[in-house]
Amino acid sequence: MNLKIKIRATSIAAICLVGLSCPVLADEFDNADLERWQMEYMAVVEEGEKLFHGGLGNPNTVSCDQCHPNAANTHPETYPKFQQQLGRVVALWEMINWCLQNPLETEMLAADDPKLIALQAYITEERKGVELEPGKH
Numbered sequence: 001m002n003l004k005i006k007i008r009a010t011s012i013a014a015i016c017l018v019g020l021s022c023p024v025l026a027d028e029f030d031n032a033d034l035e036r037w038q039m040e041y042m043a044v045v046e047e048g049e050k051l052f053h054g055g056l057g058n059p060n061t062v063s064c065d066q067c068h069p070n071a072a073n074t075h076p077e078t079y080p081k082f083q084q085q086l087g088r089v090v091a092l093w094e095m096i097n098w099c100l101q102n103p104l105e106t107e108m109l110a111a112d113d114p115k116l117i118a119l120q121a122y123i124t125e126e127r128k129g130v131e132l133e134p135g136k137h
């Protein structure tokens with residue numbers, strides 16, 4: 001938290017204490033919110049799992065799991081990193097697009113396409129707890 005934000009948070013707390021109108025803070029949430037967010041997240045992970053195991057509908061029917069059985073060897077924790085297939089430092093979704101265009105011989109997806117987000121959610125969930133090592137090969 002930088003100093004400016006800290007001062008702002010303190011003055012909001014002070015305003016609340018003296019009983020003036022208390023603005024809703026962005027980070028207020030309860031257990032019901034946490035449960036809902038987890039459910040939303042897991043629904044996207046499950047969608048990604050289906051896509052990864054043959055659900056993409058690409059004409060050549062090649063699926064991600066033929067080369068990356070349970071997504072463990074997709075190493076999301078090493079991104080961003082230099083990938084020689086693309087010749088520059090790329091984000092995880094760009095590497096997925098490389099696989100979509102090459103082995104799967106299908107269209108690449110926009111960065112905010114729900115399918116691309118779901119694939120990333122599944123891949124990353126499979127590697128949960130693995131230490132972040134951006135740039136590693």
Ligand code: HEC
Nearest residue numbers: 062063064066067068073074075095096099100103104119
């Ligand atoms: C025919 C085999 C094949 C298929 C099918 C395939 N990939 Fe790949 N994938 C590769 C190869 C080859 C690489 C590059 C190897 C490397 O750089 O580690 C790679 C790399 C990756 C990486 C980066 C791995 C790393 O360690 O940096 C991700 C993420 C990935 N693929 C996701 C996918 C997804 C998602 C699909 C399905 C849409 C898919 N791949 C389908 C062969 C495949």
